[in-house]
Amino acid sequence: MKKTIAMLPGDGIGKEVMQGAQEVLSVIAEQFGHEFIFTSGLIGGSAIDQRGGPLPAETLELCRNADAIMLGAVGGPKWDREPADNRPERGLLALRKELGLYANIRPVKAYECLTDHSPFKKSVLNGVDFVIVRELTGGLYFGKPSERSGKGGEESAVDTLFYTKEEVRRILAAAFEMAAGRRKKVTSVDKANVLESSRMWRETAEEVKADYPDVELEHMLVDNAAMQLIKNPSQFDVLVTENMFGDILSDEASVLTGSLGMLPSSSLSLNGLHLYEPVHGSAPDIAGKNKANPLAMILSAAMMLRTSFGMEEEAKAVERAVQHVLDAGKRTGDLAFKNDHPLTTAEMIDEIKEGLADDNAILHIMEAYA
Amino acid sequence: MKKTIAMLPGDGIGKEVMQGAQEVLSVIAEQFGHEFIFTSGLIGGSAIDQRGGPLPAETLELCRNADAIMLGAVGGPKWDREPADNRPERGLLALRKELGLYANIRPVKAYECLTDHSPFKKSVLNGVDFVIVRELTGGLYFGKPSERSGKGGEESAVDTLFYTKEEVRRILAAAFEMAAGRRKKVTSVDKANVLESSRMWRETAEEVKADYPDVELEHMLVDNAAMQLIKNPSQFDVLVTENMFGDILSDEASVLTGSLGMLPSSSLSLNGLHLYEPVHGSAPDIAGKNKANPLAMILSAAMMLRTSFGMEEEAKAVERAVQHVLDAGKRTGDLAFKNDHPLTTAEMIDEIKEGLADDNAILHIMEAYA
Ligand SMILES: [Mg+2]
Ligand SMILES: [Mg+2]
Numbered sequence: 001m002k003k004t005i006a007m008l009p010g011d012g013i014g015k016e017v018m019q020g021a022q023e024v025l026s027v028i029a030e031q032f033g034h035e036f037i038f039t040s041g042l043i044g045g046s047a048i049d050q051r052g053g054p055l056p057a058e059t060l061e062l063c064r065n066a067d068a069i070m071l072g073a074v075g076g077p078k079w080d081r082e083p084a085d086n087r088p089e090r091g092l093l094a095l096r097k098e099l100g101l102y103a104n105i106r107p108v109k110a111y112e113c114l115t116d117h118s119p120f121k122k123s124v125l126n127g128v129d130f131v132i133v134r135e136l137t138g139g140l141y142f143g144k145p146s147e148r149s150g151k152g153g154e155e156s157a158v159d160t161l162f163y164t165k166e167e168v169r170r171i172l173a174a175a176f177e178m179a180a181g182r183r184k185k186v187t188s189v190d191k192a193n194v195l196e197s198s199r200m201w202r203e204t205a206e207e208v209k210a211d212y213p214d215v216e217l218e219h220m221l222v223d224n225a226a227m228q229l230i231k232n233p234s235q236f237d238v239l240v241t242e243n244m245f246g247d248i249l250s251d252e253a254s255v256l257t258g259s260l261g262m263l264p265s266s267s268l269s270l271n272g273l274h275l276y277e278p279v280h281g282s283a284p285d286i287a288g289k290n291k292a293n294p295l296a297m298i299l300s301a302a303m304m305l306r307t308s309f310g311m312e313e314e315a316k317a318v319e320r321a322v323q324h325v326l327d328a329g330k331r332t333g334d335l336a337f338k339n340d341h342p343l344t345t346a347e348m349i350d351e352i353k354e355g356l357a358d359d360n361a362i363l364h365i366m367e368a369y370a
Numbered sequence: 371m372k373k374t375i376a377m378l379p380g381d382g383i384g385k386e387v388m389q390g391a392q393e394v395l396s397v398i399a400e401q402f403g404h405e406f407i408f409t410s411g412l413i414g415g416s417a418i419d420q421r422g423g424p425l426p427a428e429t430l431e432l433c434r435n436a437d438a439i440m441l442g443a444v445g446g447p448k449w450d451r452e453p454a455d456n457r458p459e460r461g462l463l464a465l466r467k468e469l470g471l472y473a474n475i476r477p478v479k480a481y482e483c484l485t486d487h488s489p490f491k492k493s494v495l496n497g498v499d500f501v502i503v504r505e506l507t508g509g510l511y512f513g514k515p516s517e518r519s520g521k522g523g524e525e526s527a528v529d530t531l532f533y534t535k536e537e538v539r540r541i542l543a544a545a546f547e548m549a550a551g552r553r554k555k556v557t558s559v560d561k562a563n564v565l566e567s568s569r570m571w572r573e574t575a576e577e578v579k580a581d582y583p584d585v586e587l588e589h590m591l592v593d594n595a596a597m598q599l600i601k602n603p604s605q606f607d608v609l610v611t612e613n614m615f616g617d618i619l620s621d622e623a624s625v626l627t628g629s630l631g632m633l634p635s636s637s638l639s640l641n642g643l644h645l646y647e648p649v650h651g652s653a654p655d656i657a658g659k660n661k662a663n664p665l666a667m668i669l670s671a672a673m674m675l676r677t678s679f680g681m682e683e684e685a686k687a688v689e690r691a692v693q694h695v696l697d698a699g700k701r702t703g704d705l706a707f708k709n710d711h712p713l714t715t716a717e718m719i720d721e722i723k724e725g726l727a728d729d730n731a732i733l734h735i736m737e738a739y740a
Contacts, residue, residue: 089563119494146566155535157570165525193459196516200527223621230625251593255600
């Protein structure tokens with residue numbers, strides 16, 4: 001298959017981990033006889049520096065012409081004093097809005113071999129395997145007005161949590177659709193005892209549920225969800241939330257996996273042009289030092305292979321290579337213990353590529369004997 | 371000293387645990403020669419049932435005439451279908467607003483003897499001792515508009531996050547004041563990379579910091595805070611947050627202590643009339659079954675003795691009695707392990723009262739020998 005992939009490395013470690021994804025995808029293309037065309041665009045702080053704004057028109061165009069988009073990370077202290085509408089994060093928010101990337105999907109799975117690294121007891125992590133479905137283009141992060149008024153003692157600020165019923169319906173439908181293919185349980189998170197938008201959310205969840213008689217629906221208040229996620233995380237299958245609730249809960253849930261450096265995500269649009277990115281940020285403190293963990297970005301590439309290109313075998317090959325490297329005890333600094341010798345970013349990328357090569361060799365031998 | 375205490379048991383287990391606080395306070399009054407006058411008022415669902423609204427005028431009046439207020443818990447599935455402005459929770463929200471209870475204070479401390487009960491590894495809980503200062507009368511839970519518009523496919527809903535600069539300043543000042551008497555570190559939580567209200571919050575934090583040269587100020591994004599709280603909780607001293615952020619983070623942080631049933635809280639007003647309540651809710655599933663853990667309510671009474679009445683010795687006596695009962699392995703169902711025989715609510719209350727009596731006897735013997 002021939003596929004065009006828009007690569008937006010962004011800022012900080014985004015560049016380093018994107019390099020890893022591209023190298024791994026190139027190996028996959030060779031092994032499986034695909035052609036991947038990589039196009040590259042600026043976003044975030046580097047776009048502000050070089051083009052004067054966080055989402056240049058040419059980057060948006062590049063994305064529209066691609067079959068899928070991969071994004072590294074945006075942001076850093078360098079741009080903290082930029083005006084509100086010219087922050088690196090605005091580039092990502094605008095991209096989501098422009099492309100209608102309304103649903104963010106984050107699988108949360110505890111890697112057995114990383115439980116020593118987790119703050120949680122092993123017994124809590126047993127059987128943790130859920131997905132957070134976060135609404136991504138509405139809610140508190142986008143509502144208008146979002147502004148300051150008055151001066152001095154009279155100063156005030158306002159932000160707005162706004163949803164149309166249709167926005168709420170489509171994200172809930174995405175969650176039910178996902179649960180139908182899994183363990184058939186949706187936990188809908190809201191704050192219906194206080195917020196009007198949450199009451200509309202809860203009613204809509206009940207309406208969508210009617211189309212999925214096999215899927216169980218449970219409502220959970222967001223503060224309780226923040227508690228349940230770490231008290232008894234194996235109770236969840238699919239969690240669906242408003243934009244900001246999802247931002248908070250998914251970062252909290254990431255701790256269950258042992259490291260942010262392991263977590264891929266996808267952002268889905270209705271027209272099939274999806275975006276894939278690691279959950280971690282741009283980590284300015286270690287940027288350019290060859291220390292970043294590229295696995296979340298590489299696993300995001302695997303998600304892309306599966307979800308956007310239907311390449312299940314290729315996705316599995318990448319995931320197996322990651323699993324083998326971890327099982328062999330090889331770790332970057334974020335996962336290494338005190339007495340380990342951590343791998344550099346480049347070394348970790350090489351390990352994955354070698355793993356893919358070995359995996360491929362074994363497959364060929366097995367085929368020869370079949 | 372003579373003190374009038376407004377007791378608002380509310381709903382569910384609120385009644386049972388309030389009974390415990392009153393009995394314990396009566397023992398303290400006798401032992402230390404105080405006179406506590408208990409007045410009792412309706413709030414929440416029971417007020418809806420008996421008076422037609424969640425905060426009757428007589429309850430508000432009763433509070434205004436008291437030296438301090440104790441509240442059990444409000445809410446339950448029975449009132450889930452009430453209209454938005456007639457929910458049990460509205461009673462509590464209105465009380466906070468009417469009395470200017472702008473700062474919610476939640477100490478988070480891991481009890482050594484409960485770490486077996488925690489989902490966290492012991493190493494993570496070591497040295498956890500911080501306070502969450504949550505803004506309580508502004509932000510997303512109070513802003514207007516909070517309403518629905520349109521019908522059918524055109525339906526939408528809006529909530530509003532609004533703060534005056536003065537509201538933000540006073541909660542930040544409360545946090546700095548608290549930190550000055552502790553380990554001198556304030557972590558200010560916001561979402562300044564996206565929200566305008568958060569940017570005003572962050573600027574105001576810097577301004578207030580200028581009055582406290584000895585106190586360190588650190589800014590943390592709310593999603594990162596949700597992660598750091600469970601990855602490395604001992605880094606915190608005083609966390610200060612917007613209303614809804616604080617709601618989510620403080621319930622998350624409660625898991626660090628092993629049980630919600632252990633956590634007291636206070637809500638402070640500028641004029642000195644403060645409210646004390648357990649962190650837990652009304653737990654309708656176990657209400658009236660003599661199963662609830664009364665310790666959070668009893669520890670809230672201790673907070674009241676210390677903060678509102680300046681009765682440090684009396685507060686310590688209550689806290690010692692709780693510690694002794696736990697050290698002796700006595701637990702209610704929420705803290706009991708599989709093979710334990712859990713105490714009932716009434717039994718736990720008796721244990722604390724006996725502990726106070728023993729403690730008092732020892733103090734008298736020590737005095738006699740002094
Ligand atoms: Mg986040
Ligand atoms: Mg709460």
